[in-house]
Amino acid sequence: MTKAFQEYYPKNLSHCYGCGVNNKQGHQLKSYWHENSDNGVEQTIAHFKPKTYHTAIPNFVYGGLLASLIDCHGTGSAAAISYKRANRLMGSEPAFRFVTAALNINYLAPTPMGITLKLIGTFSEIKENKVIVDIDVIAQEQICVQGQVVAVKMPTTMT
């Protein structure tokens, strides 16, 4: 079974509330290459079904959760493309691990509850120390949210 990007993170950096495999209370978002991307562009994909309490107002998903999912899908995608561009296996050392420098989100339509959401990431800039990922959050074929993650290599001061 394919491992998610986040499952390749070093164990001591896998505590993220949004996507860390070691954070039992967290969202544990899992991101993958989007193998079925039909436009020939490298894309990444994640799925997430919000819990009933992840609500904004009844029937709609909380925007802060959507921001969180975009954030983690962005930094995960940044790590994955960095390994790919370096022709290295994911998980090999030294690890590529990115953090978010900026997060810009437009909420285009209320996101309905009770549906497994799809996040699709596309790269708009790929540099060694900085990757920009554009992410659509899709509910039943409708783009509800568009976000951009400016991911930068984790500063050595953080580890």
Added chain:
Amino acid sequence: MTKAFQEYYPKNLSHCYGCGVNNKQGHQLKSYWHENSDNGVEQTIAHFKPKTYHTAIPNFVYGGLLASLIDCHGTGSAAAISYKRANRLMGSEPAFRFVTAALNINYLAPTPMGITLKLIGTFSEIKENKVIVDIDVIAQEQICVQGQVVAVKMPTTMT
């Protein structure tokens, strides 16, 4: 005791994961007027101490949580200033209730864990249907995150 902005929200719109008083699993952020603002500008304030599991990597706060706090402090502040400009008591009907159209966040420095964070909101645009709130997230006098919330009146289709 002063009630928080969010405690004036209509009961049927108080389920937000970030700030709803009816959401037991949520963050229950509480925003107030910043009475001690020393620069003569109308400002709002909220405090929040992240839980130990709200981590990004060990010792630092998860950016998605910070985005959530900014989001809810922004929409709460938008409601409060709207009541104030209309010379109406908070909680009076019809309610001012805002949702987020856009959320733009810059993570300036890693936010340390174990500290009660302070959010300060300042208004950069106040219109009847749209309020823009700039928010600093401060840990021990250091601004770690700066965010901007574009809040718009909740569409009638959402209620």
